[in-house]
Amino acid sequence: MLKSFEDILTNMPDIASILNGHDRYWAHIHPSKKEELLAEHTVLVNSYAEKLVEAHHLDAVIDSLITEHVADWEDAAQCAVIIKQCFVGAIVFHDFGKINENFQLLRMQNYNGFTENKNILLKPSYGHSKLGAFLYSCYCIDSIFKQSISANSKKLLAAHCLLLSYSINQHHSPALFSVTENNSYLSGFKGIYESLRYYIQQYNWSLNDKSVIIVLDKMEDVWLRDIKERRAYKPFPFYTLIKLNFSLLTAADYLATHHYTTSSENGNEGETFDFGVFDKRERVEQIAAHLRLFKHNQAAFGKANSYCFEHPNIRSKDNLNKLREEMAVEVIQTIKENAGKRLFYLEAPTGSGKTNLSAIIATELLLTNPELNKIFYVFPFTTLITQTFGSLKESIGLKDNEIAELHSKAGLASKTDIKEEEDKDGLYADSKRDYIDHLFALYPVTLLSHVKFFDILKTNSKEANYLLHRIANSVVIIDELQSYNPNIWDKMLFFISEYAKHFNIRFVLMSATLPKISGLKIGTNNVPDFVDLLPNARKYITNPNFSQRVTFNFELFNLGKIEISRLADFVLEKSVAYATKHNNVKTIVEFIYKKSAANFFQHIQHTDTFQQIFLLSGTVLESRRKEIINYIKRSNSEENILLITTQVVEAGVDIDMDLGFKNVSLIDSDEQLAGRVNRNASKAACEVYLFKMDDAHILYGKDYRYKKTREEISSEIYQAILTGKDFSQLYEKVIGFIDESNKPLFKDSIMGYTDGLFHFDYPEVDRGFRIIEQESACVFVPLDLHLSIDGAKQSERDAIFSQSELDLLSQFDIYPNLENQISGLAIWSLYERLIERRIKHKKQAGSFDIQQKIDFKRLQSIMSKFTFSLMQFAKDYKELQLFGEEKYGYLYLHGWNEKRIEGKPYSYENGLNNEVFMTSNFI
Numbered sequence: 001m002l003k004s005f006e007d008i009l010t011n012m013p014d015i016a017s018i019l020n021g022h023d024r025y026w027a028h029i030h031p032s033k034k035e036e037l038l039a040e041h042t043v044l045v046n047s048y049a050e051k052l053v054e055a056h057h058l059d060a061v062i063d064s065l066i067t068e069h070v071a072d073w074e075d076a077a078q079c080a081v082i083i084k085q086c087f088v089g090a091i092v093f094h095d096f097g098k099i100n101e102n103f104q105l106l107r108m109q110n111y112n113g114f115t116e117n118k119n120i121l122l123k124p125s126y127g128h129s130k131l132g133a134f135l136y137s138c139y140c141i142d143s144i145f146k147q148s149i150s151a152n153s154k155k156l157l158a159a160h161c162l163l164l165s166y167s168i169n170q171h172h173s174p175a176l177f178s179v180t181e182n183n184s185y186l187s188g189f190k191g192i193y194e195s196l197r198y199y200i201q202q203y204n205w206s207l208n209d210k211s212v213i214i215v216l217d218k219m220e221d222v223w224l225r226d227i228k229e230r231r232a233y234k235p236f237p238f239y240t241l242i243k244l245n246f247s248l249l250t251a252a253d254y255l256a257t258h259h260y261t262t263s264s265e266n267g268n269e270g271e272t273f274d275f276g277v278f279d280k281r282e283r284v285e286q287i288a289a290h291l292r293l294f295k296h297n298q299a300a301f302g303k304a305n306s307y308c309f310e311h312p313n314i315r316s317k318d319n320l321n322k323l324r325e326e327m328a329v330e331v332i333q334t335i336k337e338n339a340g341k342r343l344f345y346l347e348a349p350t351g352s353g354k355t356n357l358s359a360i361i362a363t364e365l366l367l368t369n370p371e372l373n374k375i376f377y378v379f380p381f382t383t384l385i386t387q388t389f390g391s392l393k394e395s396i397g398l399k400d401n402e403i404a405e406l407h408s409k410a411g412l413a414s415k416t417d418i419k420e421e422e423d424k425d426g427l428y429a430d431s432k433r434d435y436i437d438h439l440f441a442l443y444p445v446t447l448l449s450h451v452k453f454f455d456i457l458k459t460n461s462k463e464a465n466y467l468l469h470r471i472a473n474s475v476v477i478i479d480e481l482q483s484y485n486p487n488i489w490d491k492m493l494f495f496i497s498e499y500a501k502h503f504n505i506r507f508v509l510m511s512a513t514l515p516k517i518s519g520l521k522i523g524t525n526n527v528p529d530f531v532d533l534l535p536n537a538r539k540y541i542t543n544p545n546f547s548q549r550v551t552f553n554f555e556l557f558n559l560g561k562i563e564i565s566r567l568a569d570f571v572l573e574k575s576v577a578y579a580t581k582h583n584n585v586k587t588i589v590e591f592i593y594k595k596s597a598a599n600f601f602q603h604i605q606h607t608d609t610f611q612q613i614f615l616l617s618g619t620v621l622e623s624r625r626k627e628i629i630n631y632i633k634r635s636n637s638e639e640n641i642l643l644i645t646t647q648v649v650e651a652g653v654d655i656d657m658d659l660g661f662k663n664v665s666l667i668d669s670d671e672q673l674a675g676r677v678n679r680n681a682s683k684a685a686c687e688v689y690l691f692k693m694d695d696a697h698i699l700y701g702k703d704y705r706y707k708k709t710r711e712e713i714s715s716e717i718y719q720a721i722l723t724g725k726d727f728s729q730l731y732e733k734v735i736g737f738i739d740e741s742n743k744p745l746f747k748d749s750i751m752g753y754t755d756g757l758f759h760f761d762y763p764e765v766d767r768g769f770r771i772i773e774q775e776s777a778c779v780f781v782p783l784d785l786h787l788s789i790d791g792a793k794q795s796e797r798d799a800i801f802s803q804s805e806l807d808l809l810s811q812f813d814i815y816p817n818l819e820n821q822i823s824g825l826a827i828w829s830l831y832e833r834l835i836e837r838r839i840k841h842k843k844q845a846g847s848f849d850i851q852q853k854i855d856f857k858r859l860q861s862i863m864s865k866f867t868f869s870l871m872q873f874a875k876d877y878k879e880l881q882l883f884g885e886e887k888y889g890y891l892y893l894h895g896w897n898e899k900r901i902e903g904k905p906y907s908y909e910n911g912l913n914n915e916v917f918m919t920s921n922f923i
Helices: 005-010 038-055 058-069 076-092 101-107 129-144 151-170 193-202 209-229 236-262 281-292 297-306 317-337 354-368 382-395 424-439 450-458 486-503 537-541 564-582 594-604 622-634 667-674 704-712 715-724 728-741 750-758 762-767 803-811 824-842 850-866 874-883
Strands: 026-030 033-037 343-347 375-379 403-406 445-449 475-478 506-511 530-532 551-553 586-590 612-616 641-645 659-663 687-691 776-780 784-786 821-823 867-871 885-887 890-892
Touching: 005 038, 005 058, 005 076, 026 038, 026 236, 033 038, 038 058, 038 076, 038 236, 058 076, 058 236, 058 486, 076 129, 076 151, 076 236, 129 151, 129 193, 129 209, 151 209, 151 236, 193 209, 236 424, 236 486, 236 750, 236 850, 281 297, 281 354, 297 317, 317 354, 317 537, 343 354, 343 486, 354 375, 354 382, 354 475, 354 506, 375 382, 375 450, 382 403, 382 445, 403 424, 424 850, 445 450, 450 475, 450 486, 450 762, 486 506, 486 704, 486 728, 486 750, 551 715, 564 586, 564 594, 564 659, 564 687, 594 612, 594 641, 612 622, 622 641, 622 850, 659 667, 667 687, 667 704, 667 715, 704 728, 715 728, 750 762, 803 850, 821 824, 824 850, 850 867
Parallel strands: 343 506, 343 530, 375 445, 375 475, 403 445, 475 506, 551 687, 586 641, 586 659, 612 641, 659 687, 776 890
Antiparallel strands: 026 033, 776 867, 784 821, 885 890
8 A cells, every 4th residue: 555645745855944045935926915935835735735635535546546557567566656756746846946046036026136047948048847847857766766676667667757747847838738749848858957957956955966867868769668669558547647646736736826815914815625525424414315305205215125116007197206216216226236336327218307316326326435525417518507406406405505517608606605795805805716616616516518527537728637636536427428429439438437447436327318338349458347227227218108208200201301381381280280189289390400490480480370489599699598498488378389499409408398390310319309398298199200301411420320320220220219219229330330440450449549648648639539529619799688588587597697797797887778688799898808908917927817817707607698609611600700700719790780681690589590691501
């Protein structure tokens, strides 16, 4: 067993004891307080690193990565000890390079006896990160060569020491780059020892110069080659150990810097105490007990040990609830039998209450595994994040300071009570605290987007990597697995299984149409052991209470390609028939492209059949989308409603329609639309009609499911899959195709991908695993938006602008107009002002302006209310540019209200006007 992080830290060099004139050197300066000494900052960073390791139980994670990496070495046990010492040392030494006199003069404005050194071999001359990496490397290499181990082990350890020094070199850079391929970092150590020996002497170290010089001069050409060429090493452990070191170093450094800059002379207002974990067992027991009393969970938990499964087949509301109860019992039983396992599937039908089941899973895992202390929910759509946020908070009884949303549209959550409006200093201090909580996700339960989560696992970006240490010892629920493109399933499986093993994470993969990605024959040396939490899932999926909730009708499908006029007649005919029998009808018609949706809207909008006709696409602003959805949910029983939409409603939109019509695309997608029809399984004769109009190739041409469907799935099998809910018929073909594509002779195989890990090529690993392939453009529409969807605030769910957002705007003198609206022009003007302020600030040396970061983050959620995204196809985007200009990361649509022959290019009600963009296929 290796020594703990804390024990190793106590034996690390202390600047105050070893540095000549240590009290002359500054680490940070601030315009309104005394400078921070380098020795003080180093102690503070070490303290925060130690607290993070303790809070997230990282000693076991670090030990796991190291011991697996050195398992086949000849001096494995001793080498593991030394590598962990080097790991801790990289954090301790990170700012030792700030003794560079040019840094003190030019960055700190410290004139306390320093003279500029114009001959230093550093670029820039005031740099401290490269010098810190050099000092760390020299110290560690000298220590390694004094050990009683083989010469080969010494060489390997020295190479690993230099690789870990990369964390120090990059700790003020925006990202990790390639360490060993096409990178000057390693070669930059050759021949510099003599020129930098002076700085070693300032620390009073007695080093074996000969050993250190030999290592530095031969490192890149000789010893690192051995690491890259010896494929006996597994690619994951040391690659990830560097990422984890970078995460701990930069997080601890940021928290320590924030501590200094925001604390007063006599107080510790900037100190971080709460690291966002369930650190008390009583609290875990409380939330688990709260969930057990929630709705039908009480019966499920009460009978779990002696439950009699009835599995009723007759359709009724009571039987539907009975089945939900039975699924809960089965999940509880399976979890208890497999609590020590780390990989789980939850395949459950639409309407089964997956959110409640996932909450049961998460709390039971926390209860049975005391080292687990946080939960992450991962979603592909922000609407799902928002819905689940409210559901979880209610079902497991979470407090405001225990749960947060983490995505581009979310504002800064606050753990503090409501502030006094006149207490501006308090507001300022609290907003800084809120920003830190958000940046480091300091909440025990975090809901975040799939892009952000997988960025944590594989990206080289510093800001995303801040959170890597946080995911250790957590429960991670990944919902809507079918929404991920199959071309990344192998990489998902690789990372999920490796992180589960080394970071002690419990992954739960969920979907109503679950692809069993563990069936892939690649990605890991051992087949990942997934547990099916509903071993009898097929019984529920095919039960009439779920499978007959909606009937797929292939009458239109079998006609081949259909025209809009024929489709409109058919929709009207079926809607009238349903309304006649059931008093009213809610019909949804889904298209692949906005152009077809808009054309259909134009064709059918003057019919008398529907009292309300809505057009919903990706170009409609979030407030309008919310307005439409809430109207549909609250409509009275006398009203007929038609919703014309694109695929934005397939998941995460909580509506309950009676009839559905859909342009076929992917089988998973077709099933998702069916989930918006008879959602509560309380109605009869609800049907989904599939039709063929537009080809989905533009959207899904690179998706293996689309490819296999076109090549190997007949119309008869397609219909059978949807009717029988047996999606494995398609997934088995897709998995077989992926396995075939991953044979070693193929360039883009998983082995080719993991080469990036062997070579520590962080950008290439990031690029090779993209959650979203299409590049998108963000369009800002400067219209005026009401404060709530009905123009007057009725409840929190109706609000478009939160009170905290309005408070922020008031600080910049932006208020609602006489019609209770916020001006888009004013928001854009504020954004420009903040951009210009940031540009000016970057030119100022030695400053750390957290308030600037706070303002941008808080404004980000407000900006999102005025924006939509679209895929950046050249012709479409070029046409849209006629009405705007690219500026500061957006296409600013200043001509949105401009009238031409065809009309306005944009309207709040319907988004982009299809008539103006005749050649476009906006989605």
